[in-house]
Amino acid sequence: MKIAVASGKGGTGKSMVAANLAWSLSGSEQVTLVDCDVEEPNLHLFFPEDQPSVSTVTMQVPCVDADRCTLCGECAGFCAFGALVVAKDRVLFFPEHCHSCGGCAITCPAGAITETPRPIGTITERTLSPSLSLVTGTLNEGEVLATHVIREAKETAGTGRWVIFDASPGTSCPVVETLQGSDFCILVTESTPFGLHDLALAYDVTSQMGIPSGVIINRSDGKDEGAHRFCDEKGIRVLAVVPFDRKIAEIQGSGDLISRRDPSWKDRFCAIGRACRSLVEGA
DSSP states (O other): OEEEEEOSSTTSSHHHHHHHHHHHHTTTSOEEEEEOOTTSOOGGGTSOOSSOEEEEEEEEEEEEOTTTOOOOOHHHHHOTTOOEEEOSSSEEEOGGGOOOOOHHHHHOTTOOEEEEEEEEEEEEEEEEETTEEEEEEEEOTTOOOHHHHHHHHHHHHOOOSEEEEEOOSSSSHHHHHHHTTOSEEEEEEOSSHHHHHHHHHHHHHHHHHTOOEEEEEEEEOSOOHHHHHHHHHHTOEEEEEEEOOHHHHHHHHTTOOHHHHOHHHHHHHHHHHHHHHHHHHTO
């Protein structure tokens, strides 16, 4: 069962939901939690671990042999991202623009282009308990190809009883990459004008991708009519309502989890997991 936790905007409590859901389910089942918010991963803050395993994520980029290159310009003409520019006496390469498609090497008539690995990020694996592991993707500073690191993090997680992906906020390419292959998506929102506006955008993405979804309303002040109305109109199930509560904020702010401190919240998050599975099996 692969569940993505997403939100149309940042700050809704998406990571809070993902961390508590993973921790709660791991009490009785095998769970892998994957931090796919590779530009600002933070789930490791809830699960300190002294000896993580770290591997490097690389992408293949072109290497031009100046002795064989005829400066014909075929490689630059093929590249849609401007990573290669043919000057008077050399080929200039801008690695930040390269998308690692390999097309330049194929189109080079002189066979002057080979590919070489270039590091763009890391994958960190942590064993948190016999039943819970955390995979964290981290994009190197200054890099832009988050999707490559996300894809590697998901492949590292593999397939298990429960795999929970914490997506980045928004609806851009990294979110789509995270959602790809998921069985279900939990959309976390808050009952504010911005929250509801971006909930609609996020739901649109899951609908276009054919992924069933449910909603968790976080930091509820009891005035959630707009969120409930939206869910009713779209036929989305409200999985839970988390109140705007000082105690919850203090627990989360201290780096702890409400499900770890309060057994009733552990039960509630386990119920959310069961509801997601039921909605997938009943689809």
